[in-house]
Amino acid sequence: MPETAVTSLPGTNKPLSATPKPFAPEDEVALREALKRCSPSTFEAAVQFRKTGNAEHVPAVVIGIIERFVEPDLRMKLKDADDDLRLIEDLGVDSLTMMEIVILVEDVLMMTINNDELRNLRTVGDVKTFIDCKIRGLPLPKPTKFIPIEHIGAVMPMQPPFLFLNEASVSSTSANGKYKISGQEYFLQGHFKDNPVMPASIMLEALGQLAVLYLLEGVPTEPGKVVSPQTIFFTGCEGVRAHRVCRPGDILTLSIKPKRMKMPLATFEGSIRVGPEKAVIAEEITLTYAFVDAVISPVPISGVAQSDVINGAQAAPAPTPLRAAINA
Numbered sequence: 163m164p165e166t167a168v169t170s171l172p173g174t175n176k177p178l179s180a181t182p183k184p185f186a187p188e189d190e191v192a193l194r195e196a197l198k199r200c201s202p203s204t205f206e207a208a209v210q211f212r213k214t215g216n217a218e219h220v221p222a223v224v225i226g227i228i229e230r231f232v233e234p235d236l237r238m239k240l241k242d243a244d245d246d247l248r249l250i251e252d253l254g255v256d257s258l259t260m261m262e263i264v265i266l267v268e269d270v271l272m273m274t275i276n277n278d279e280l281r282n283l284r285t286v287g288d289v290k291t292f293i294d295c296k297i298r299g300l301p302l303p304k305p306t307k308f309i310p311i312e313h314i315g316a317v318m319p320m321q322p323p324f325l326f327l328n329e330a331s332v333s334s335t336s337a338n339g340k341y342k343i344s345g346q347e348y349f350l351q352g353h354f355k356d357n358p359v360m361p362a363s364i365m366l367e368a369l370g371q372l373a374v375l376y377l378l379e380g381v382p383t384e385p386g387k388v389v390s391p392q393t394i395f396f397t398g399c400e401g402v403r404a405h406r407v408c409r410p411g412d413i414l415t416l417s418i419k420p421k422r423m424k425m426p427l428a429t430f431e432g433s434i435r436v437g438p439e440k441a442v443i444a445e446e447i448t449l450t451y452a453f454v455d456a457v458i459s460p461v462p463i464s465g466v467a468q469s470d471v472i473n474g475a476q477a478a479p480a481p482t483p484l485r486a487a488i489n490a
Contacts (some may be wrong), residue, residue: 185213195272196269200230208270211475212466214409216296221290227266232258246306246331246338246417253286267293279403284308306333307379308436317378319391323348326368327416330375336419337376341368345410360408365442370396370449372418377428377451386456393452397427401445412436420449426450 190209197205204226211219229240232253239247249255255263260283264275269489273296282305295302309330319326330339343360350358377389408414418432428449434442 179310185209193270195264197226197230200226204229208236211271217294219274220293220297223270224267224290224293227270228253228255228289229288230266231255231263240286244338244415244417245285245290245336246415247286248284248364248368249289250284266329271297273297282306304334306331309375309379315377318375318393319394320371320374324367325371326364326414327371327375330372330476332376332380334380334382336417337380338418339368339372339375339416341414341416343408343410343412343414350410358410360412362402362404362442365404365408365414365434366399366402366444366447368414369416369418369430369434369442369444370399370447372416373428373430373447373449375434376418376420376430377449381428381451382422383453388456389451390454393450393454397448397450399444399447401443403443403445404441405443406436406439406441408436408441414441426452 189212193208193212194205197208204223207219207222207226210216211223225240228249229237232240232255236253239252247253249260260280264280267273268275271293273293275296279302280457283292284306288306291303294300309332311328314327314330315321315325318327320326326341327339328341330337345358347360349361349364353359353361374391374394377394378391381389383389413436415435416432417434418430420428420430422429428451429449430444430449432442432444432447433440
């Protein structure tokens with residue numbers, strides 16, 4: 163099968179096909195040299211992509227190249243790499259290392275990446291999706307939005323001690339979050355006596371809260387409209403299974419993806435893991451929601467806004483227990 167070099171016009175994502183040429187033995191030698199510090203599986207995936215142009219081989223190539231530049235003690239994180247694995251915070255990939263990764267990806271996949279396109283690549287999932295879209299000539303998705311704990315506290319209708327998100331990220335197709343069971347949660351005093359166990363119902367609540375955050379931060383709206391936190395309510399769930407007992411000290415990794423969205427209903431699938439282990443699976447979590455007119459915040463006076471209006475609701479400063487929960 164012939165190989166095709168892929169690039170793109172400046173300012174577009176339309177692929178350009180160069181003159182096809184056979185994947186010659188010297189091309190394989192050059193590819194092996196370029197990937198000599200990568201795993202054999204990375205090289206094999208690259209060979210298959212170069213021979214067939216099949217984009218299904220791209221994720222293995224990208225993960226293998228990232229692994230080559232990650233410190234050895236962090237590479238295990240990539241074995242079961244989640245798309246929300248952060249390049250800087252979780253893998254220690256700085257801007258210079260990112261450029262090295264991009265240069266090698268360009269050489270191996272025979273494509274061109276503009277520096278401006280790198281600014282929004284924050285997670286492993288961002289990189290895989292970006293490369294896949296470039297290869298297929300698809301529109302690039304909106305970048306993942308990382309939401310700090312202060313902003314979570316400002317926009318969410320749930321508040322401590324009943325807020326179970328320490329950090330979160332929202333993209334156009336999913337939302338991910340983390341919550342550390344500190345052991346100080348009030349309900350653990352009685353669940354159970356001398357044996358604190360995180361209630362499965364609370365873990366389901368945490369998934370529902372992540373879905374709420376997706377509605378507030380990830381759902382596209384009409385101009386001048388926003389989703390109001392006062393309109394979001396739980397309606398039902400199906401296919402819930404608990405696979406693991408979760409205790410103080412465990413860090414819950416939460417993930418939700420929308421399955422069906424037609425106002426006033428939004429249905430999500432969700433999961434929680436502790437490390438590589440499944441903890442909770444929810445096949446469907448359904449919420450109601452509604453759009454309201456957006457409210458524009460007043461112009462700040464002396465650097466302080468008279469009021470801070472977010473998503474149609476006035477928001478108070480993030481309460482200090484949120485930061486304490488992270489450091490617990």
